[in-house]
Amino acid sequence: MPSTAPHPNPPPNRAEGSVRVSGADLVLEALEEEGVDLIFGYPGGANLPIYQRLPEHPKLQHILVRHEQGAAHMADGYARACGRPGVVFATSGPGALNLVTGLCTAYMDSVPMIAITGQVNSTQVGRDAFQESDVIGATSSVTKHSYLVTDIAQLPRVIHEAFHIATTGRPGPVLIDICKDVQMVVAERTPRAPFSLAGYHLNGHTKLEDAKVAAQALAHAERPVILAGHGVLLSHAEQALLDLAEKSGVPVGTTLLGIGGFPVNHPLSLHMTGFMGTGWCLKAVQNADVLMMVGMRVDDRVTARLADFAPKVTTFIHIDIDGSEMGKNVRPHIELVADARSALEAILPHIDSVHEGRGAWLTQIDAWREEHPLRYTHSNGHLQPQDVLIDMYRRCRNEAVVVADVGQNQIWAALWWNYDRPGLFINSGGAGTMGFALPAAIGAKFARPDLDVWCVAGEGGFVMTAQELSVAVEHQLDIKIVLLNNFSLGMVRQFQDDFYGGVRSQVELTHIPDFVKLADAYGLPGVRVDKLADVGPAMDAAQRTKGPYLIDFRIDPEANVYPIVPLGKSLNDFWEAPHQ
């Protein structure tokens, strides 16, 4: 009906060129300036003013998710796959609180993310308004920093500050909670205010004076080991690490999050460390005299029982960008506070002669590799998950992104990783968030459309965020979903069998969907595979098919992860797969 009356709620003036501008436009313009191309989000009452203006900013593609947790994991997977911060929108109250698990996942693994949440009107804050919650309070322990915006004068400064904080130093998620009235209010455009970050001491704690001492300790050690964490990937220190390892003849193990930081087929590779690491890596760590820990937190999954961690080490060298990691768990004798790449490059020139016993040490490690190989049960009548993953990795050819969920599937995917050059293995290491893989794989595919993306998940984690299949179908994302389905919470079941007296309590998933029908309901093809001979043809079909594809692999329900260190025990006490 044509009307001459003004619209009761006219959109604010288009921002560019206009002297007056709304808070919503300031936010969206700032995102454009920061080079954002993609936003994962969900609209609701308290962020509607931003969504009203979104169509006027066509450079910002918005992906409508099905649950805010999915948005956070997509932004996380996006950031891990391409290095740029992922951006999330959510509304107030339940919308923002649904992000918390995703923020925690990113925070624990130092992933840059910007979460922009709507908040109730500034005048309603504290009055228990509809969909009001204290989002700053709820998220401050899982964000690197957060802002409550109650005044348009804070915009766009805080958006740019947030990107600076999220992406520099040790990266992490930053949340900006913006009151709805601030999004709506129109104000005079002002020159961009300078940062107000006197308390953000970027590089303020850098400490590289001991680079030479560290180099000599490493080179002159009889039994040195390097452990490499996520910091190697975050700072692109892969080449420096390779150079250092080769120049000093020191073997390298990686943490779960450090996978891809060192070529796994290199003669100096120890593959993965930690309480589900390889036997030869654990032997090396427990017999080392000098241990250099690069870009890692040295958490309990790496050390197992702390008092017995690397007991023969006389010199711990710790490198991390975050000075608070020094001595948090293991007190280093030599500490370098800097990003992994700067530190390794500072150490490299000081590597001179190498200890004469190095050959014997590497020979010993080779013997351990022979003695404690990765092995698994074959031919027991069931499909083995390792066989599925070996087939998958053969197809990855060193260049596909592999996103794993959490649990047995994650460790199998980590241990059978076979890349001989640094590559992309994405998983939730610190938080261990089930349901991470599918949305993170979606984010990774948006970030790297040029690469194949494989999503490896158990059926337990998969159903936690399966609603995001709609996003994969809507955007016809080429994601191949490898479901390792054992009708149980496999890792928990294994722990109960091995460490909790064999009492299987609440681990059987007897009522889960028929995943082929589920795939069909969401509009993607899916097949079921329950024997080895059908693995290859199903994978072939998945690769031939454009768009998402799900394979429900019915695996051995008793398959276990080995090696494993029993809970509370030392790394020396790792169990291996039984001999066949």
Added chain:
Amino acid sequence: MITQSERIRVLSVLVEDGSSTLTKVAGMIRRRGFHVQAITVGPSGEAGRSRMTLQIDAGHAEVDQVRKQLERLVEVVEIEDLTEHAVHSRELVVARVAAAAVPDLVAKGARVLEPGSVTTTIEFAGEGDQVGAFVEELRRHGNLDVVRSGPVVMRRTV
């Protein structure tokens, strides 16, 4: 094994004013397993910034973690660890006491804030130990009501 007193850190912390600053500092202390023994907050000499004096037990954490974890907060501009330094440390006590006790307490350094025929309100300031001793003295006199501040601490110039 370190003793309880070795776990204590006294920090003078300059923070940006803001609606979330106090909860973020308190949240960090709680989350890392530290315990607050005393906390005072007041305006600093700089506009938009406050000075917190924190006396913190590191709990099961390494003691240097207290400072390092607080430094990670963007709201924290500067931290001075005063634990090992010579400092001026002052605490304040305000008490309501029986009028009969006043001469004795004034002789020990108290000052009268509000005289009365039945009860009198007094104040006393001093180092933590002195304030502790004064509070004991109040107890002996059967004080009626006591409030005590946490310490405010400044490094000595020499």
